[in-house]
Amino acid sequence: GENVEQHPSTLSVQEGDSAVIKCTYSDSASNYFPWYKQELGKRPQLIIDIRSNVGEKKDQRIAVTLNKTAKHFSLHITETQPEDSAVYFCAASRDHNTDKLIFGTGTRLQVFP
Amino acid sequence: DAGVTQSPTHLIKTRGQHVTLRCSPISGHKSVSWYQQVLGQGPQFIFQYYEKEERGRGNFPDRFSARQFPNYSSELNVNALLLGDSALYLCASSLEGSGNQPQHFGDGTRLSIL
DSSP: OOOEEEEOSEEEEETTSOEEEEEEESOTTOOEEEEEEEOTTSOOEEEEEEETTOSEEEETTEEEEEETTTTEEEEEEOSOOGGGOEEEEEEEBOOSSOOOOEEOOOEEEEEEO | OOOOEEEOSEEEEOTTOOEEEEEEOOTTOOEEEEEEEOTTSOOEEEEEEETTEEEEEOSOOTTEEEEEOTTSOEEEEEOSOOGGGOEEEEEEEESSOOSSSOOEEOOOEEEEEO
């Protein structure tokens, strides 16, 4: 069935370092891959997304890469700041007719000053 | 422009009761989806509605139902509440609900079952 695995579950980095979060999906028909940032007690916030016809997308300090062959996509945050501390979720969607997202289990990122 | 709005923000119910949660999408968005987020986990898809019709259903029992109104707002209903229904219920909206468009979430309704 549909499944998205996410690693690591927790990640601690020093301010200014880079952080990488990895996800693997099971359904080869998946074609849309968003990333959400969720701060404690707040809504999931869309930070970047990528479609299956693109291998990489960048937005300032955030980038996402997609390897369709390996069914694997990653979030890269450079020059991390304390305000990047949050739980990050990857997700995958396979259907052109529904918005159903399959979420990963989340990565708690802590950036220490 | 207002984002996705949900009400109420918090709700406490007892087992066996029913609950109605409400969601207003971003202006211009026609699709609304509902997700359940249990503490420490990622959101799980419950329903999607587009143009008042159900477009997708997750693996939830029939106690869960929803509908969408002509103004694209939506209600999620849960009957015969169980302790395990305690969770954050999130609503998300998108423009056309076609599966490869950004979805934006509301702040959620935190439901506690005693």
